[in-house]
Each structure stands twice: as C-alpha cells, then as structure tokens.
Amino acid sequence: MLGIRVLLYFGFVAVLPALCHPHTICTLIQRTAMCNSLRLSSVPSNLPQHIEELFLNQNIILKLQTGCLSGYSSLRMLSCANCFLNAVDGQVFSNSPLIENLNFADNELHKEHNQFAQSLSSLTRLRILDISGNGLTEDMVSELLQNLTSLEYLDLSRNVLLRLDEYTFRDLHQLKELNLENNVLFEIDAAFDHLKKLRRLNLAFNSLPCLVKFEMTQLVVLNASHNLIEWFITNQDITETFDLETLDLSDNRLLYFPFLPTYNRIKTLLLPNNHIGFYSHLSQNSSLNWTNSVEFYNLGGNASNVTAELWRDDLQGDISSVQLLDISVNQVRYFPQGFLQKMPHLYWLRMRSNCLESLNLTGEELPVTVYELDVSNNRLAELHADSSSISELNNLTHLNLSLNNIQKLPPRVFTTFPSLSIVDFSYNTVGLCHPTELSNSNSSACAVWTNLSTLKQLHIAGCNLNKIPPLTFNGTPLTYLDLSNNPDLHIGQGCLSGLSGTLQHLGLSNTGLQDFNFSPFKQLRFLNISKNSISVLPISLMTLNLKLLDLRDNMLSTIKPEHATVLAKQVQIVYIEGNNFNCCQLEWYRTFEKSKNLHVADHLEVTCVDLHQQRLKAGLFNSVLCGGRSTDESIFWYILLFSSVGVSMVGVSIIYFLTFRPRLLPRVIKKKCWKPTTY
Template identity: 30%
Template sequence: MLLLEHWLAEKGCLLLWLLPSVLQAQLNQEVRPKSTLCQQSPMKVSCKGLGLHKFPRELGQGVKYLEISNNFIRNLSSSNMPEFGQLEYLDMGFNQLEAVSDVTLSQLPQLRSLLLGSNHLDRNYQANGRAFHLLRNIEVLDLSANNLESHMAGWYVSNLTSLRLLDLSRNKMTRLPAEIFWSMPQLHELNLSNNYIMEIEEGAFEGLGELEVVNLALNSLYCISGFSLTQLRVLNLSHNALELFFSEEAAEPYLLRVLDLSHNRLLYFPELPKAHYLTHLNLSNNLIASLLPGSHHPGEFVLPYEEMGRFNRTLHAGAGLTHVADLDLSNNQLQVFPVPFFHSLGSLHKLSLARNCLQEVAGESLAGGTEPSAALPLRWLDLGGNAFHLLPRWFFDALPQLEAIDLGSNSLQPCESQGSKPGGNPGGESHVPAPGGTCTPFYNLPRLKHLSLCKNKVTRLQPYAFHQTSLLSLDLSGNKDLFMPKEALGGLEFSLQKLSLRGNQMDNSKAELPCLDTLQVLDLSGNNFSHLPSGLFCSRLESLDVRDNNLLTLEKPALASWPHSLKEMSIAGNPFSCCSLAWLDALRAGGVSVRDLDQALCTYQDESRNFSAKITSTPRWLCPRPKGSSPLALFMVVMSLFILSAGVCCLQKTGQKLSGRVGLGSSRVGVLPHCPKREEPAEGKTADSVTKV
C-alpha cells in the first residue's frame, strides 16, 4: 500500500508539471488560424469557402496565386494580411470587404489580377479609390456586384493605365460619363451588363483603340446612334429597350464579328453598311415586321428621334453583310419570307425565322411570286411556329444546299410522289397534289437530311412523300390521329436513322412501317399501339421509346431481332401482363438499359378484379400455372406425399415392435427425421421387459 501511494504521488507531480505545457499547446491550437485547411502548393494557395474572418498568416513564401473567396473578410489591410510581395493574382470575391488599405496595395507591386466581385465596396469608396490608384500594373479588375453608382465606379478605375479587362457588371450605374474610361488606353474587354445604364455620353469610348469586346446587356438603353467603334469585335446589347440602332459611315470598315441585339424593341432591320466582317447577328425577340425594301411598320408611327432623318429605310439593309453566316430573326412580327432580301448574304448558312407570323414566301416580286434567279447557300433553316399552309416547289429549288429544316407548328401537308410506283417515272417529279393545290412537296430533295413536321395537323401521310429525299431524321410527332400507310415512308428504307411518332394517338390500324433497315432511334410514345408494327423487326434499333401505349407484352420476333443492337428502352405507362414478362427477362439478359423500369407497372387479372404492381417486384406465384398444375392439384400432390411419408414412419415403428416381440434383430433401429422418437425404457427396466407381453 505504501509503495502504491508513493507511485501515485510521483506520477501526480509529473502530471502537474506537464499540465501548463499541454494547456499552452491547446490554447495556441485554438488561436492559430486553420491554415492547414488551405490547399497549398509552392506558388498557389486556395482558402476558398473556409469561413475565414482574417487572412491565414502561416502561408508559404513566394505565393503568386491566392484564392480566398467565399469567406467573411471585411478589411484588406497590412495588419491582418501577411506580406505577399510576389503576389500576382488575388481573388477575394464573395466576402464582406468594405475597406482597402493603401499601405497594403502599395506592398503588392507584382499584382496583375484583382477579383473583388460581390463585396461592399460602395462603402468607404473615396478612401478605397485612393488606394486603387496605387495599382499601377493591374491588368484584370473585377468590381462586379458591389452596389457601385456611376461616380463611384469612375473613381475606382481612374488612373489604371495598364488595365486590359474590367468587370463592372451587376452594379447600380445609370450613365457613362464622357471621361469615365479616359485613362485606360489598353482596355481590351469591358463588361457593363446588368446595370441601369440609360445614357452613354458622346466620347465615353473615345481613345479606347484596343477595345474589342463590350457587354452592355441587361440595361435600359433605348437608342444607339452614331455607332463608330470600328475596332470592336464583339458587342452585346441584348435585353435593353432599343428602338433604333444606327451606325455612321466611316472611312474604315467595321471589324465587328458578333452583334447581339436580341430582346429589344427594334422596328426595322439595323443599318450596318460597313459591317463586312460580321458573321453572327442576333435580332431575335424584337418588333421587326418586314424585311422588304421601303416597307413600313404597321401603324406607321414615327420614332421621336432626330436621328430618324438620317435613317434611310429604302436602303438594302443587308447589302454589306456579305460574311454573315448565322442570322437569328426569331420571335419577331414578320409576315412574309422575302427571298430577295437574303440574296446579298452570300455566306449565310444558318437562319432562324421561328415564331413569327409568316404565311407566305415572296420571290422576286411580291405580286407575281416568281421563282428567284439566285440560289441561297442556307444549310440550316428554322421556320417553326409560323402559319405556313404551303411552300412552293421553287422555294426548295432556291435552297439547293439545305440539309436541315424545322417546320414544326405550321399547317403543311406533304404531297404524294409517284416516282417509285409501278408505271411511274422512276426519276420524274410527277406528283398528285392535295385538292386545291395546298400540299408541299418534300420529295426529290437529295441534300435534305433532317426534317421536322411535328404539330402540323397532318392527318394522312401520302405514299412516297419523301421519295428520293435521303432523310436521316424525321419528326412527325404531335399530329393527332395520323394515318400512315406502309408506302408513306417508301424510299427511306436505307437512309432513315431516327423517327419520331410521339403523341399521335395512333393505333395499329393507322401505322404500317416498311422494313427500315438503318433505323436506330424510334419514339412511339403517346400512342395506342397494342403491338409493335412488324416492319420494325428487321431494324437495328439502338433506342426505343414505347411509353404510354397499350402494350401487354413484346413480341418474340422483336426479341429475336434486337438483342445485339438495342441499348436503351423506355416502357412506363403500358398495361403489361405480370404473367407474361419473359420479354423483360430477355432484355435484361441482353444488357438492355430500361431507363424507367422503376416507374413501370404490370397488371394481374382474376375473376373479380384487376390490380397492378411494380414490374420490378411482381409476385409471379399468383399467375396461373400451366394446364394440369392448378393450385388444387398441387395441394393434393403435397398432401399425398405427406400422408405417404407418415405411413412409412408408422410402418417402420410397427416393424420395430414386431421385431422386439419375436426377438429378431437388434433393439437399435434407425429413426427417420420426421418420425416420432421411440420411448426410452423406464428406470430399472430392461428392453426385454418393455417389449414383453
């Protein structure tokens, strides 16, 4: 006992001696910033989103790249920031920064990029701006989303002579004073989007000879006149309130390549006489009603601008746009497709006129509607969402390079071609038009590869409607009660790869398909098919959608045809029989991915009612057994086996008793596992006394 007390006393003194050191280490661990959480490399440190309120102090020397965004730092001062004399890149976006020390910035002579977006730099902006004037070598500056007004932003960026990229988006600027950018001769890219800019004073961009990209989207500009930035490459003026865009004649051609004027209130096609290098022009979501020379806007109201006197609407607005390859005029108020307007656009490959009010096509003269003299180089054309009832044959002749056309949501009826019928001219163009000449010919268009006729109210697809048009994809969806005879897709047997008949409410009597040897993707969803068209069984399908039909099962020929090609399938919304799911087992065995298997149901049926269950957990024991194996017969078989087994046990027991009586054999006999055990003799009695009468 004494030895134990002595040992405890000795160890206790040792613990008391170590306690201050342990507490001090613990205290230092709590006070020291958790710099170990930062991801560090010799020259790059990232402390993004660590909940920091101050700069981590213990960082490696020679750091050039520091990311400390998404934290809670309020001050950028030398008192809480270690020395980073070699720092070139600093990202402090999404903090609570409101004060910047001039002493700190003076110690960052190598800083080239400073990202301070989403902070509170509208506070203390005068003192902060003086500190910014020390950033002599700064090239990239992000001041977005700092609640800066026009005068605040101008004070911050003044005297930054090396700046090449400036982001002032998502602030509260309402105007651009003439002198705001005067000290930035090397500025290359300027982002002013998502402000409230209503006025740009003359000379605001003067002297910016290196400026190539300007983003003024999401502002409140209503007029651009005297546009003279000839060196500009990209200009985004979308989502403003522009009613007029007018460029001045210049001695040098404009270098503009991308111009976005979408989501404005333009009434006319903009005048761009010197924009010879323009390749992408977006005029969607405006109020342009006509592209014909000398046309007037409905109502013929006069815009209240002095510049309207210099705006000559009789000029051919597209005369100088010789390099435009992509033109978007969707969501306007156009009523006529003016083919002559696009003749001067010799490089136009992609054109969208979707969701206008187009009803007809105008040739060389609107009255005569004659065939145009020159072909258009279009390859992709979107005319969806208009009011076309007819497209004349010469319209397609004027588009010899056309590869894809979207005619969805119109009222076009395909014509019948007789080129491949018995007795017809195999190479001819004879056709039988619908009554009144209201059908549109889609045959003999050898370049056309992709065609959409969805939601055109097509009720009957004529035979050989696409003869000698080697389509790769065809969309006929959304045409309710469409009748499609087997000959309708005649001529597409060895070209068609993708076919959509979605949402047509077709049954088996309205859809016959030929043997489409190259078909890979098929959408039959939203119909009333009770079995798949037999023409599909020779196709090498890779993707099949049969959702929302009346299928009870999949036929054996399909399972025999597709196991090596089919990769994915959608099946939900069909009344599959829970007792006929061998097809599903075959699909699984073939590695086919059923994308909506968890949503698919199957149905049971008995004498009184029908009920459904998930197809993935069907209790197949409820299904009827083959003939001769009814539940009652199975029950009788089981009971017979049980009675026979019990009889064997009893006979064996009786045999044991008889053997004991006559004294034959051993008194130890084997007992079957399910037979009753033989009773052991009572204490003091022998086996002979038990079996003796």
C-alpha cells in the same frame, strides 16, 4: 441583413483553426495557394513567400488590412470573391507591386470605396479587375478607375450603374473587354468614345431604350440583348469598315431591322424576340396616307438629327458577310425582294415563330450556302419549289418546317436536296406518298421519303397520319424516326421493314399502339411507346438492347417477373408512371429497384391501385396490405398465429386448474399473497 452577417461571422470565428499553426491548411500547387471555403477571417501568414496566385474565395474576410500581403511580394493574382469583404486599406498592396489580376466579385465594396480606390492606385501593372456584384454606383466606379491606365479587362456586372458619361472610363486607354451586364443602365453618353482598343462590350440585361449614332469601329463583339432597345442606328457618315463580327440585339423591342454600318464584317446577327417587320408594302397603299420618313431629335449633345425613310427595305446596311441570322420570334411576314441574296455566305437562317405565309425553296430565293433553315411555327400553307433550281441548294442539311399549316407541296421536293440529313415536318397536314402512286401534278397532299440516301432523322409527329404505305422508307437509312401524336395511325408489320438495319430511335407515342413486333430492329436504342393502349408488354422488347424505354401512360397492370428480369439487365433507363399497376403484383417493381443496371427515372411518381381502388405510391406500398392475395410470406401472420396459440394454451391451463385441482390454486395464491395482520 447586416445583423445576420455579423452573427455568421462570430459563429464562424469561434471554430477557426489557429492561423499561426506551422502547417498551412491551404492547398499548394506549385506557385498557387488554394484557400477557398476554409472559414478564414484573414489572409494566412504562413504561406510560401514565392506564391504568385492566392485564392481566398468563399471565406469571411471582412477587411484586407495593411500588411496582410507583406510576405508575398511575388503575388500576381489575388481572388477574394464572395468573402463579405467591405473594406480594403489604402496601403494593402504596397508590398505587392506585381499584381496583375484582382477578383473581388460579390462583396460589399461600396461601403468603403474611397479606401479601395486608394489601394488600386498603387497597382501600376493591373490588367484584369473583377468587381462585379458590389453595389457600386457610377460615381463610385469613376473614382475607383482613376489612373488604371494598364487595365485590359474590367467586369462591372451586377452593380447599380444608372448612367455612363465620358468621365466614367476616361483613363482606361488599354481596355479591351468591358462587362456591364445586369446593371440599371438607361443612358450612355459618349462613355466609350475614347476606348480605342475596346474589342468586346457586354451591355446585356439593362434598360437602354436605344443605340443611335453607333460608331465604335474597333468593336468586334457587342452584346446588347435583354434591354428596351427600339432603334439601333449606326452613324451612316462613317466610311471606315467596322470590325464588328457579332451583334446580339435579342430580347429587345426593335421595330425595324437594325441600321447596320455601311461597311462591316458581321458574321453573327442575333435578333430573336423583338417586333421586327418589313413595311414597304404599306407605302404602296395610297389610302393609308403614311409618311415616308421620320426624324430623330435629341440624340445627344454632339449628334446631329437622323432622318430615316422607314418604308425602304434596303436600309439594313451591309449584310454581305453574315453567316448566322437569327430573326426568330418577330413579326416578319415576308422578305424584301433580294434580301436573302445579299447574304452570299449565309449558313444558318433561323426564322422560327414569325408570320411567313409563303416560302420558295429554290436557289433563286435562298443563298446556295444555306446549311440550316428553320421556318417552324409560321403561317406557311403551301411550299413552293422549282425543280430546275432546287438542286442548287446542295449545302442544305437541316430543314425545320414544323408547326405550320402546309397542306400541299411538290411530292418529291425532299428527294432533290443532295445533302439533306435532318427534316422536321411535324404538325403539318401532309401524308406519306406511295412512290408508285404519284400523279403528274406539281403539288400534292403527300410527300415522298423514298431513296433519300443522306437522310438520317425524320420528324413527322402530329401530321394526322392514318397509315404508312409499304416501302415508304425504302432506300432511306433513317436512324431517327418520330411518328408520335398520330392517334389514328395504323402501323402494319412490314411498313417499317426498310429501317430494320439502321433505326436507333423510334417515337410511337400517342399512336393508338396496342402490340407490335420490335424484334427486327436490332439497332434500336431509344423507344418511346408512351400514351398508348398497351396492356401487356410486347415480348419482342426482350430481344432489344435499349438505352431508354418510355412506357408512360399506358394500360399496364403488371409486368411478368421473367420479363422484368430481362429488362433489368438490358435496359438502362425506363419511364413507367401513368399506368394502372396492381399494388399486389409489384414483384417486377422490386426487381427494377434492385437492379444496378436499370434506372427508373420517374420512380417517385410511379403509383399503383390497391384492393380498395386507392392510388398509392408504388415505392411505399407494403405488400402486407394485400392479405392472402400476396405471394410474399410475411412474418406478421406468423406472429399473429403464435399469439393466438399462446393465449389459447393459457386459457386451457386456467380451466384445468379450476376443474381438476381446485385446492391447488388457492394454496398458491395464499403462499404468494398472504400477509400477517396485527389482530
């Protein structure tokens, strides 16, 4: 790798412009010099002396030598990211004492870190330092950060830090934000205890096994996602209120809901992609003989042992301020009694891909503040709702119940939410009710979608629908309707009539559609009729001003030229692959290709079938191969015709000479070819 970089360096230096040229090649904007990607091998010396910001990113500056910045005493910001930089002289900043911001990301400063540390020690005003991606170890970092007492922002991401202790950041008393993302950290031993002003800490993409005795009360944002964390335990002895507002523990190995601070201000709690569950039901089964508590030892030299009663579901700490709870892709089978009610300010509850078996859509079960509820891909078989308390959820706007096994529900359950705007009910086994044919039963195998004045988007794909009763969507001003993946669906001409004035997006993919009159839907902009049995393009499509038309995987063999002309003017994006197009009837494709308005998004995948039943790329097919069946005139046939005529005329001439003037030809040959000999 070093050899390659050296070759690159000498290759670039050979074509460098002369730096002594009186006119700089950098771009100057007020007091900022932009010298990025100019193949520079050193800092330009001919820039204005008053510049305060100098950008040298993506050059080939292997070393910053003493004196290279001597002319820029007003410099406050220097950026040398991705410059192959491996050395910085100890006195390089001696004439630039005002520097506050250094960006040396993606270099090789681990090679000469001692000199680099010496150079940093002279920057008494340095507030921002980015040395990410430099191959630094914890020992190197500890040396580099000595005496940087003014530092407020530090980026150490993408290095090779393994372990942090109390000496690593010992002098950074003003530090407010620290980024340690993408290292190899597996242990943190009191490294942050004295960072009393630290507000944002990023530990993502490391190898931390746990976070215990957490007591950073001043922290506002903690990102510990993508680690190996099995336990998050706060020091429960601290009675002070934690300032923590965002806690990201996603993509770890958490077994239990995190043990949060007794008093906190957490608004965003992100826990997706873990193994979280609630286990109080196990303690009630006496035959299992489970222990009720577990003790944690060796939590650090100054940490006392921690005892937790595992089967108690009320140990999650204070969750009263949580506004967003994402616990998707875990193993939650149920919520403990009153768990959700402990979050009176909850707006977003995301429970995708868990093991929920029942759900009660009432104000007694859910906080009345809930705005978005996602319980898709669970094990729900029946939806419960109490009509007397369901109307209390007047803030619920987004509801996702897709990918469950719901077969029964209160038929008018969706009509009682006064603010419901988006519903995804796809891939459940519930039909569409005719509003006049409902029984008095509290549960039904169909749902009512009539007179929902606030509903704008409805997804009911893959629900085994076979018909849409008349007036199904009467009084519901849908702009988005997805009926895809209902292969036995019969769509009558009048069943969607109530949506003709509002519908903008219609999904009818894989519905067995052969023909349909789309002309009443003048507002339609996105239409998906892919994976059907359409052999002739519906004429009614010519009346629409579509932005997107999806015709993939149908039975089209061609498109009439006049229809192609109309579509090329009115449609913006079209998908057409997966049809059995005739290679000898591709006039429509050439029209699409020439259009400046229409974009064929999958033009590289569009194929056609030739005379020999071979499938070829439509864009590469030559119409000459169609023979007489092609409507295009080809110059090839004219060339062949004239060649045949020319050969025939030559033959006739030869026969004429041999027959009627036999002596003329030998005389001509003799004149041209006869030569005297030496006889």
